Amino acid sequence: MVTSARLLKLLSLLQTHRQWPGAELADRLGVTPRTVRRDVNRLRELGYPVHATRGNPGYRLGAGAVLPPLLLDDDEAVAVAIGLRTATASSVAGIEETSLRALGKLHQVLPSRLRHRVRALGQATVRVSADGPRVAPDVLLAISEAIGRHERLRFDYTGHDGTATVRDVEPHTVVNWGRHWYLVAWDVNRDDWRSFRVDRLRTRTPTGPRFAPREPPDGNVAAYLARQLSTGPWRMQATVVLHRCAEQVADLVWPGMGAVEPVDDDHCLLHLGADSPEDLAWMVTSVGVDFTVIDPPELVAAVRALADRCRRAT
Secondary structure, three states, rough: OOOOHHHHHHHHHHHHHOOEEHHHHHHHHHHHHHHHHHHHHHHHOOOOOEEEEEEOOOEEEEEOOOOOOOOOOOOHHHHHHHHHEEEEHOOOOOOHHHHHHHHHHHHOOOOOHHHHHHHHHHHHHOOOOOOOOOOOOHHHHHHHHHHHHHHHHEEEOOOEEEOEEEEEEEEEEEEEOOOEEEEEEEOOOOEEEEEEEEHHHEEOOOOOOOOOOOOHHHHHHHHHHHHHHHHHHOOOEEEEEEOOOOHHHOOOOOOOOOEEEEEOOOOOOEEEEEHHHHHHHHHHHHOOOOEEEOOOOOHHHHHHHHHHHHHHHH
16 A cells, blocks of 8 residues: 555544544554554644553644645545535535535645546536525534534524514424425424424524533434424414325325325325415325325315316316
8 A cells, every 4th residue: 555545544533533542543454553644643743643652552642723724535536526516505605615615626636537527517507596595604613513513502593484483492403304404493482393494594603501412303304304394383283195105105295395294004194284275285296106195175165176177277
């Protein structure tokens, strides 16, 4: 193994384990302990703070005061370049210019063969930016830090209907769903889980007292948010019986469209919401499965009207 490749593997090992005995590192790398010591010194020269422990000899990677040069293999370098190019159409405000600057610096140090591949990818693809709300990076950082420290978060929030409130929550997870960012948190005053659009909140400082983390809602934050988005904020809500089992329709219901509830081997319930009965009718029929409307009556009328329009069209 050449030295650069061995350094990459050594660095990767140090980043995934708190402390490595020197003998175990030597065994993993297929070299002698003396070679490990030499490679560790090389990493230190490159700026990586590798600490050696005494008594029980070993090595661990500490946090550096400055960012050392990156050691990336070919696949990692291409992945970083693609990620930076994708970030230029991000929903995070101000990140486009920063991503372009970082991508330019990366291009300067990429080997020519990789630079050609990344440039070819950029020239052959077009990313269409959908209109949507922007989130300030400092708001995302403030929320993430409160989550990491298990500290309560207070913020001003503007609801779906324009109502302004002050919320006091125990933040759990930030979810990037399409063009939107959501905070899933335990609302202290309402004594229940809630989801909040990050672009609609303004954090207050300082943060509140520490709290003991709770189990995620529904046992899965993504599933909870999908249910909230499909039913919570809409003016009209509906429930229909789909004439197939939940496993068969899982891939037919797009994220945020509705929540599927198993019934038996041949049926399941679909709970969904929309602004109008006509929208509900379109969503239900788009699944492409036979169904029976349970409620509301407005959906029954909308489905009949849609059926009559389809008959007239043929």
